[in-house]
Amino acid sequence: MTTPILYILDRLQGVFRAVGADYGQLRAIVEVKLTMDNRRSIVSLGRYGKQSGENNSNFTRILGIYTFVGGLISLGMLTRSDSDRMFFPLTLQFSYVMSLCAMTLISDFSSVILDSSDNQIILPRPVSSRTLWLARIIHIASYLFAIALSASVVGVLIIGYRFGALAGILFLIMSLLAAVLMVFLTNVFYLVLMRFISEEKLREVINYFQIVMAVVFYGGYQLLPRLMDTETMITEALEHQWWHFFVPPMWMAGAVEIVIKPVIDPTHLLFLGLSLFMPFAGLWFMNRFLTANFTQTLINIDQEARPSALAQAVPSARGSGPAWVERLSNLVTTSPLERAAFAFTWRITGRDRKFKLKTYPQLGFGLAYVVIMSIQGQSLGSSGFFYLFALYFAGIYVMVAQYQLGLSDNYRAAWVYGSAPIREPGDVLSGSLKALIIKLLTPFYILLAGYILFRYGTDKTPDVILAFFNSLIMLISAALLSTRHMPFSVEQDAVKQNNTARGLVVGLVLGVVGFSHYGLTLIPYGVICAVPVSAVMFWVLFRQYRRTSWTQIEMG
């Protein structure tokens, strides 16, 4: 998409010159950034995943999904017979665009926005703060516009078909303005954050924010269709309340309503005014006030990172990782090597942002999914079968974590496994897996089990215990069946993720285990008797895993 963007920029160069940027430099920076995005396996674009060669097919695929979901949301607009009742569907549509943009900006582009690699490369060159800032905004906006366009393209067609081309075009413009507005709001969000917390903290905060966002959005997708069922809310022509003027998607919706109803009254004019004025005011505000400090803030990011790293390194050098981790590792491990691997895995899983980002949202999804499904109280949720199914969620999500355990950005440090005299690598693997079980699986499972017991009654306790051991068996089987790597020894992108195959096998195992469990519930005392069997089986498999030899391990 580099060429069309540059083409559009060339048409607009007068605008950039007018706001005080050097167009030649701006174009060069944007071009280079887009080129690099296309080549890099975009770590910063997280979910857009890895890609090789000179294409962006993953991004295209994501856009396809956005188009599809956007289309589903737009269908709501087809079913409304009456142009009076378009306000809510329109609001929904713009909310979709805006939340996609916000989510992308916060989760996937945070590293692009806070990227300090430009410091060494671009800042020593004669590039003004404004030019650099504009180039970065354009770089980000080009992705956002693509997202906004794909999210609203079906809506544009539907509106255009039903209410005429003018309405369609207005809708399109409003979608793009929504994207601009989100750029502004996110920028303000980051700058406010940066005022109050240091860079290192900021990355941490954003990391947790991403995790929460991921869970919220997942929950939102689950809940939204149920909210939409409340027909009354949609079909009734909405009375405008005062607080509607504080909800940006409603501005856009109101503005579009002017053409489709058609209506001109103070309320709608105010909506139109807000939707036109705010994005441009935001741009003006950013250009006027935020650019001046922009490069300075960037440099400070770099500077602050160092001393704080030093300050932290000193206390943590001598076992600041709480002493109870040491004690715990003494308790659950049997050899020094296993102990080392346990403590090592425990610490890294708590600190490596990428590991946290890849695993914690999954756990959150799992919990949200179970709770929502059980509340929904429909066929699946109320059947005596569901709680069993839910209990195995913990195992499934921790399997993802187990898979992540082999990966790290610091994979180069894995030379240490090669140079150290490790005869039995199985000890390292088992220590690492034990840490995962105790740190992630157990607490998550207790949470889940607590909820299940609370909702379905304490007589399910034997099931809970059996399911725990079965989850352990599933986890260890996954570890036994997949390629074994030393902990944190493989580059993130290097592993070909054959997730589909893994997913199928896991699904099969889950099915077998789940149905046998269900079968046992039908036999009196069946579950209780199965517990020791399951426990012994886990122990045998774990011993097997611990006997892993060097030949079975694949080094990155």
Next chain:
Amino acid sequence: MLPGGTFLVSFVLNLTESYVTSSSVIELKDLQKHYGSTHVLKGIDLTVSAGQVVGYIGPNGAGKSTTLKILIGMLPDFTGEATVLGMDVRTQALDIKRRIGYVPENAALYDTLTPMEYLQFVGQLYELDNAHIERKSLDLLRLLQLADHANARMTTFSKGMRQKVLLISGLLHNPDVIFLDEPLSGLDANAVVLVKEIIRQLANSGKTIFYSSHIMDVVEKISDRIIIIAQGRIIADGTFAELQQQRPESLEQLFAELTGNDGQTMVAEEFIQALNL
């Protein structure tokens, strides 16, 4: 006094003034810099004239890179005065940047690009003509034996190869003053000799070179002037011969002594003892 006399005096004064500004390429007066509560530079005074090769050395964390960053206009929030080519670093940073070259440490470049693409990009930031950059880049890459790799992505490049590309990117616009942060790190022995010679000849053609380094024997050989800083202060300044006159050892020993790190032999002994425990 004749009215013409005043005119003449002020003319001569103007001349001297412009002579002073053009001959002292870098001027620092009581330069201080804080990062939060840490006092990194505690008053640096320095004048460098055109055509000098200045080696700026000091232990880790002494403030070398900070000084360089201030000089190239990346850190405007310092106290004291700093001018480069007679221009104030704080207010005329862009004009300064057009006429200086900077080669950062730790091989920071966009490594998914090819050398040609990267150099093209850097050239565009200096608003150079594309065809001109291309010709020049190819020539320079060829001279540093990177011609075969000119169109390969730099992800696979060794540190030395990256360093060469960085060096070219810092010199592409033919700057008057060149700031180099650890210019020789990662280069192989032949390349070190080549780069040393390039630095020498750049200085001969009237360019000023200001570089930081850890490799003492290189500093010894190519610097017209050596400045040693420790804990944010200049503790020695002069030609190698001058510094040697004070103490007739090698620069390495001198450096250790001045920066308060003598007795390395003793530390080494203790190190061995600790190992044997």
